[in-house]
Structure formats: C-alpha cells, structure tokens
Amino acid sequence: MxxxxxxxxxxxxxxxxxxxxxxxxxxxxxxxxxxxxxxxxxxxxxxxxxxxxxxxxxxxxxxxxxxxxxxxxxxxxxxxxxxxxVELGVDPGLQKDGVESHLQELLAEQPGALETGLQLIRREYPTDIGPVDLLCRDADGTTVAVEIKRRGEIDGVEQLTRYLEFLNAQPDLAPVRGVLAAQLIKPQAKVLAGTREIGCVELDYDRLRGLERPQQKLF
Amino acid sequence: MxxxxxxxxxxxxxxxxxxxxxxxxxxxxxxxxxxxxxxxxxxxxxxxxxxxxxxxxxxxxxxxxxxxxxxxxxxxxxxxxxxxxVELGVDPGLQKDGVESHLQELLAEQPGALETGLQLIRREYPTDIGPVDLLCRDADGTTVAVEIKRRGEIDGVEQLTRYLEFLNAQPDLAPVRGVLAAQLIKPQAKVLAGTREIGCVELDYDRLRGLERPQQKLF
DNA sequence: GTGTATATCTCGGGG
DNA sequence: CCCCGAGGTATACAC
Incomplete structure (x- = not known):
C-alpha cells in the first residue's frame, strides 16, 4: 500500500x-x-x-x-x-455473523419457528422476477412464500407482493399467501403488509440459534 | 489524521x-x-x-x-x-454536478420538456408516504405525478405506484396518472410501468441544460 | 454480462 | 430523533 x-x-x-x-x-x-x-x-x-x-x-x-x-x-x-x-501482505478477511443469509439458513432448518406445522418446500425458490427466500406449505396444505429480512421495511413488503402476484398466477401453486419475517418489523411495513394480507413474524435471532443446536441447551 | x-x-x-x-x-x-x-x-x-x-x-x-x-x-x-x-487541515469539500437533484431542478423549470403543455403544481409535493418529485397538470387539466431518477429501474416504478395509490385516494386530486422520467430506463422497468399505465420519458441531460440557458445556444 | 437483493450500507434532508 | 430517499452506491450471487 x-x-x-x-x-x-x-x-x-x-x-x-x-x-x-x-x-x-x-x-x-x-x-x-x-x-x-x-x-x-x-x-x-x-x-x-x-x-x-x-x-x-x-x-x-x-x-x-x-x-x-x-x-x-x-x-x-x-x-x-x-x-x-507499506507492506501488508494478503489479509485473511472479515468473518461475519448475524446477517440475513444466516437467518435464512436457520429458518430453512426450522420453518416451524415461523408458524406451527410449516414445512419447507424449497429455499431460494426461483421465479422469473427473482428468488423467493423460502417456499413452504402450511398445516392446511396451503403454499406460503416467506421473505426474510434483518429489518422489515416497506421495500420488503413490495418485494414479497411482487412474488405473490407471480406465484398466484401459477395454477399449480395458487393460492399462495405471504409471510414477512425479520428481527424487527417497522410499523409502516406492518401497516402495508396488513392491507395486503401478508403476515408478519418478528424473530429472536439468539433463540433461533439455540433451537438450531438443541443439544447445547441440555448442558 | x-x-x-x-x-x-x-x-x-x-x-x-x-x-x-x-x-x-x-x-x-x-x-x-x-x-x-x-x-x-x-x-x-x-x-x-x-x-x-x-x-x-x-x-x-x-x-x-x-x-x-x-x-x-x-x-x-x-x-x-x-x-x-499527519496534519491535513479542514477540507473545502467535494463539489458535485449531474445528480438527480439537478435533473429535478431542470425539469421543475421546464416541465414542458417531459410532455407538451405540462405545468408544474409543486416540486417535492408532500404526502404521508414521502414527497412526490413533481406534481403537475397536463394540457387536459389532469394531475400528473412525476418520479425522477438518474436510472429508471423497477424500484422507481414501485415508488411511483405507491404515490399514485395514495394520490388517487384523495378526491380533490384524482384521477392522477404517473410519469417516470430518467436519463435511461431499463427494459424491465418499462414493462412494469406499462402494466400499470405509467408513462416513461427518457431525458437528455445535456439538452435539458441547454434548454435552461437558451442564450448559450445562440453563440 | 445482466438482473436482483443486500449492506455495520453512508449520507443528507425534512418533519 | 426517526423516516425517507439517493448513491460515482459497492458487493455478492444466480441465471
């Protein structure tokens, strides 16, 4: 440098x-x-x-x-x-934790943490307008599209709305309902989600990590 | 430092x-x-x-x-x-040109550059969900909401759609139609705008600057 | 390469 | 203070 x-x-x-x-x-x-x-x-x-x-x-x-x-x-x-x-050499790089991809991993393993009886169909379910974070089936057999954010804001609701429009146009999947999952969901996002009949789930990241490794809880 | x-x-x-x-x-x-x-x-x-x-x-x-x-x-x-x-002192700072705010200034002065007969009602028209870049009235007296971007992409269409939903809920303004204006509008944004009956106008920034100072064109 | 979504975004403006 | 929107966003990832 x-x-x-x-x-x-x-x-x-x-x-x-x-x-x-x-x-x-x-x-x-x-x-x-x-x-x-x-x-x-x-x-x-x-x-x-x-x-x-x-x-x-x-x-x-x-x-x-x-x-x-x-x-x-x-x-x-x-x-x-x-x-x-200044000679610095190659850096081993930054190791991160706590970002959206990790939340997605945890919920893919534990869809039941979102809603009792929820089962994963596919993670990163591909559509022509982008990937749906989690596509699931609920206890009644209804398809559920889950959008995961660290912070739930209006653009997350917009994004999920686009996916729902697209998925509901496919007869083999419809009807599909939406769930926005985030560590924190802002009031405006909750209001907008409500007007579009999209569910909101706030997540406890530390608790999810605990659920992921239940054996750790025993000691 | x-x-x-x-x-x-x-x-x-x-x-x-x-x-x-x-x-x-x-x-x-x-x-x-x-x-x-x-x-x-x-x-x-x-x-x-x-x-x-x-x-x-x-x-x-x-x-x-x-x-x-x-x-x-x-x-x-x-x-x-x-x-x-290292002693650096206070910096005089960065002077910028060519960003969206300047496009907005130019179009506020020259709404006719977007569409013949268009007249400005208000710039940064305030709503509960954020300010509309330009609120105008067209040659027929219809209200027009203009969203200005440097590059027109999907999120610009979404943003304008939210404003239109909101504005059309106000009886004194409705009906309101939308126009997305940008130096470059991506194909996907044009398609999405088309399905929502939102107009698209691509702008020539240098030409707009010329229009702003017509006397410069004479020499 | 384009398209899409994320980011300890950063930064600035307005209420 | 938060909310909102722009950015030479940059960056990662899928197609």
Whole structure:
C-alpha cells in the first residue's frame, strides 16, 4: 500500500462531474490498484476514488487514473509532504455473523419457528422476477412464500407482493399467501403488509440459534 | 489524521458480530474521531470501522472503540510498525454536478420538456408516504405525478405506484396518472410501468441544460 | 454480462 | 430523533 500526503487539486469525470479544490490530503493506493483520496473527516469514505481495475499514469503534474468505462480521476499534485510504501501482505478477511443469509439458513432448518406445522418446500425458490427466500406449505396444505429480512421495511413488503402476484398466477401453486419475517418489523411495513394480507413474524435471532443446536441447551 | 501500521486482531460487536484474524493492517484515525482498519485491497472500503462519535481507549493490549449505541470495536495490537500523525487541515469539500437533484431542478423549470403543455403544481409535493418529485397538470387539466431518477429501474416504478395509490385516494386530486422520467430506463422497468399505465420519458441531460440557458445556444 | 437483493450500507434532508 | 430517499452506491450471487 502506498500512502502519499500532498497538496492536491482533483477532478473526477464519469458517472458525475466532481471537483476538489486545492488542499492537503492523503492519497491511498492499495495493492489491488484502487485509489482513494482522504480528508481528515467525513467518516471512512474517501472524498473521491477510483476502484480497480484502472490505469494510473504518473507525470510531473500529478496522477491520471482512468478505467475502461471512460471514467477519469485527475489528481494535480502541487506539493508532496510524504510518500511511503507499506507492506501488508494478503489479509485473511472479515468473518461475519448475524446477517440475513444466516437467518435464512436457520429458518430453512426450522420453518416451524415461523408458524406451527410449516414445512419447507424449497429455499431460494426461483421465479422469473427473482428468488423467493423460502417456499413452504402450511398445516392446511396451503403454499406460503416467506421473505426474510434483518429489518422489515416497506421495500420488503413490495418485494414479497411482487412474488405473490407471480406465484398466484401459477395454477399449480395458487393460492399462495405471504409471510414477512425479520428481527424487527417497522410499523409502516406492518401497516402495508396488513392491507395486503401478508403476515408478519418478528424473530429472536439468539433463540433461533439455540433451537438450531438443541443439544447445547441440555448442558 | 493518525496512521498506524500494526499487526492486529479485531472484533466488532454491534449491528453484527465480525472478526479479523491476526494480520498486518493500516489503522486510520481521522480528526473527527472515526476509526478505520484497512487491508491492502477490497476497494476503498475498510475491513472494519467505527464512525464518530465514539470513545477510543488505548491500553497496552490495543484499542477499545465504543459508541453510545453499544457497538464495540476491539483492536488487539500485537506489534506496531509505524505510528504517525499527519496534519491535513479542514477540507473545502467535494463539489458535485449531474445528480438527480439537478435533473429535478431542470425539469421543475421546464416541465414542458417531459410532455407538451405540462405545468408544474409543486416540486417535492408532500404526502404521508414521502414527497412526490413533481406534481403537475397536463394540457387536459389532469394531475400528473412525476418520479425522477438518474436510472429508471423497477424500484422507481414501485415508488411511483405507491404515490399514485395514495394520490388517487384523495378526491380533490384524482384521477392522477404517473410519469417516470430518467436519463435511461431499463427494459424491465418499462414493462412494469406499462402494466400499470405509467408513462416513461427518457431525458437528455445535456439538452435539458441547454434548454435552461437558451442564450448559450445562440453563440 | 445482466438482473436482483443486500449492506455495520453512508449520507443528507425534512418533519 | 426517526423516516425517507439517493448513491460515482459497492458487493455478492444466480441465471
């Protein structure tokens, strides 16, 4: 990783046009080739950047970074304060837990946690307009489409509504009802779901994890 | 801005649980207090971070960064390679052009560019479910709700559909029809718009800018 | 590659 | 403060 502290003026032309007036900033070039221009604030996001893959051309005046899509980042460098290289090596990477995919795994194993008697037909059930998180059959034999979110909001209800329209157009599945499952469902989403006769289930993530490994509960 | 290169092991507990195994990384602390942990790849995004405002406590073992929401970033520091401070000062900031707000300004001034005879009633017309970009009246006196996007996709059609449902429930406005305006409208969005009788208009941004300042065209 | 959905999204505006 | 919508969103994943 190369770190340069310099007085610079920057222009970006691409998906929009943007300009940074002259100031002292940190330029970061990572091993993958991406370039980021950081100021001393504004959270972790750089003021301006160019992702890899790109081409960096260095001249006396500064850097010209461009890519195949026609985007150009011009960094005019007036004065260099420092220019250092840091060897970091390959990173083992971030391990995450608690995201939607894990919720989906847990519920695929335990559909009964959503509703007594619910049984899984298929996870990621494919349709022409995208995959349905879980397709299930309830105790009465009715098909149920389940949409899983970390937070249940209006767009989740919209998404499930599109799936239900599509699934109900298939005579072998119809009638299909919908259930929105999330750790937290916002009031607006509950209201919208109610007007469309979509069920709402709020989940306890830690409890689901416990259900997944019941033997752990015995000790 | 403080830049530390160090061998570290990191855990984050908050909106999710995440862990970074031991490796050499760049730790960045900006003047606003935000902390970012960068590897030598993965675009400009850090592997892990904590935004301001937060509290950083430094001990012999490493850093403990926490905030009021109960999120905690623990950085165990095994070995410090370098630890430097860089003075950058306040940044004049990024100036942008070409985004949706500018399209909205241009169309608010030139509703006729969308459709002959169209007149603006109000920009950012407020409803209980969010503001309608442009509310207009057409040559026949019918109310028209306009949703403006840089790129017209399915979610833009959904958003406009919600507004139309809401507006058509108001007797003083109904009937209201919808128009989706964007620089580029994707085929799927056009199809969905068609099934809901929503109009689609593709815009030429440069031409709109020209219309805004017609005197520039004379020279 | 396109299409679809997610994200510790981030960021800003308005009530 | 939350809610809502935009983003050069970026990123992953399926088709």
């Amino acid at each position: 190369r770190l340069v502290v310099a007085e610079c003026t920057v222009t970006y032309e691409g998906r929009l046009t943007a300009r940074l007036e002259r100031a002292r900033r940190l330029l970061m070039v990572k091993a993958d080739g991406c370039v980021a221009i950081h100021a001393d604030g504004g959270a972790y996001k750089p003021l301006n950047w160019m992702n890899a893959p790109n081409t960096l051309v260095e001249t006396d005046e500064g850097w010209r970074v461009s890519n195949q899509k026609g985007e150009v980042l011009l960094i005019e460098i007036h004065d260099v304060d420092s220019d250092t290289n | 403080r830049l530390v290169v160090a061998e570290c092991t990191v855990t984050y507990e908050g909106r999710l649980t995440a862990r970074l195994e031991r490796a050499r990384r760049l730790l960045m602390v900006k003047a606003d207090g935000c902390v970012a942990i960068h590897a030598d790849g993965g675009a400009y995004k850090p592997l892990n971070w904590m935004n301001a405002p937060n509290t950083l406590v430094e001990t012999d073992e490493g850093w403990r960064v926490s905030n009021q929401k109960g999120e905690v970033l623990l950085i165990e520091i095994h070995d410090v390679d370098s630890d430097t401070n």
